[in-house]
C-alpha cells in the first residue's frame with residue numbers, strides 16, 4: 249500500500265471520525281483501575297453520561313461493542329421462553345431478533361419494509377390483543393442504521409400506555425445517541441442500549457445500558473443466565489467509582505472528553521447540526537435525481553442517509569470507485585440491501601465543509617462510475633447549508 253496524502257474521509261455511519269481532542273485524551277498512561285485517580289475519573293463521567301441519555305437513573309458501561317449491550321439488556325431483564333415484541337425496521341433489528349431467539353426467548357417480529365420505522369399503531373394493536381400479558385418487552389431500534397430511518401419512540405411509548413400494557417420498553421440508540429434527540433426518562437424507556445463509536449465520537453469498544461427503576465426491578469426476578477453482563481455487581485462497584493472487572497481505562501479518558509465536547513456545544517445544537525446536514529444531504533440526493541431509501545419524511549434520519557442505486561448499477565462497485573479515487577469510505581448496503589444502496593454517514597464529529605467534501609466525492613464518484621444522475625447535488629446542499637434553499641431546508645425540522 250502506498251501512502252495517501254491528506255485525510256481519509258470516513259463517511260460510514262459508524263465508526264465515525266474521532267476528533268483530535270478525544271485522541272489526545274486517550275493518549276495517556278493507563279492508570280490503576282483500583283486507585284483513587286480512577287474513582288475520580290468514573291465520578292466525572294457518570295453524571296455527564298446521564299445528561300446525554302437524559303436520565304436521572306444509572307448507566308452501566310461495558311468494555312464491549314454495541315452487540316454486547318444488546319445482550320445485556322435482554323439477559324438482565326428476561327427469563328427463558330419470555331415473549332418479546334420486536335419490529336423489523338432493517339438489518340440491525342433483524343440481528344437483535346436473531347440474538348433474542350438464540351438466548352432462548354420467544355421473539356415476535358412484526359414485519360416491515362426496510363423503508364419505514366417501527367409502527368406505533370401495530371405495536372399498540374398487538375399489545376391490546378395480549379390480554380394475558382404474555383409479552384414481556386417491546387424492543388425497538390431507534391435509528392435503523394441499515395436504512396436511515398428513525399422510529400418515533402415517544403409515540404411508541406404512548407401506544408404502549410394506551411394499550412395499558414406492562415411490557416418493558418427497550419431501545420437501541422447505538423447510531424442515534426448524541427446525534428438525534430433522545431430522552432430515556434421522558435419517553436419512559438426501561439433499557440437504552442448505546443455504543444461508543446457513532447454519535448459519541450469515540451473509537452469502538454464501549455457500550456452502555458441506561459436502566460429504569462422498572463428494569464432494575466425486573467432484573468431481580470429475571471432467570472436468563474448472566475454473569476459478565478450482570479448489572480448488579482457493576483452498579484455496586486460504580487457506587488465507589490470502580491468496576492467489577494478491568495474497565496477500558498483509556499477509552500474512558502476519551503469518553504470524559506467526548507462528553508465535555510457534547511455538553512460544551514449543547515445537545516440541542518448537536519441535534520440541529522445533524523438535522524441540517526441530513527437535510528443538505530437529501531437535497532443533494534434529490535438534485536442528483538436519485539432516491540432516498542427512507543420513505544416517510546417524519547422518519548428521516550439525522551445521522552445517515554441511505555441512497556437507492558438506479559436499477560442495473562451496483563452500489564458496491566460505486567463505493568469502490570469512491571474509495572480508490574477519493575480515499576472516502578461510504579457505508580455498504582446491509583442484508584437484503586447489499587449492492588442496492590449506499591449509505592452516507594453524517595454523524596459525530598462533522599461540519600459543513602466535511603459534508604461538502606463528502607458530497608463532492610459522491611457526485612464525482614457517480615460520474616466516474618457511470619451512474620446516471622443529474623449535476624448540481626453539491627450546489628443544492630450548499631443552498632441548504634447557507635439557508636438559500638427553500639423546500640429542502642424546511643425538511644431539516646421534519647426528521648427526528
Ligand SMILES: *Cc1c(COP(=O)(O)O)cnc(C)c1O
Pocket residue numbers: 262313314315316340389391392393420421422423443452
Ligand atoms: C452499529 C450498530 C449496532 C452494532 O453495534 P456493534 O458495536 O457493531 O456491536 C447495533 N445496532 C445499531 C442500530 C447500530 O447502528
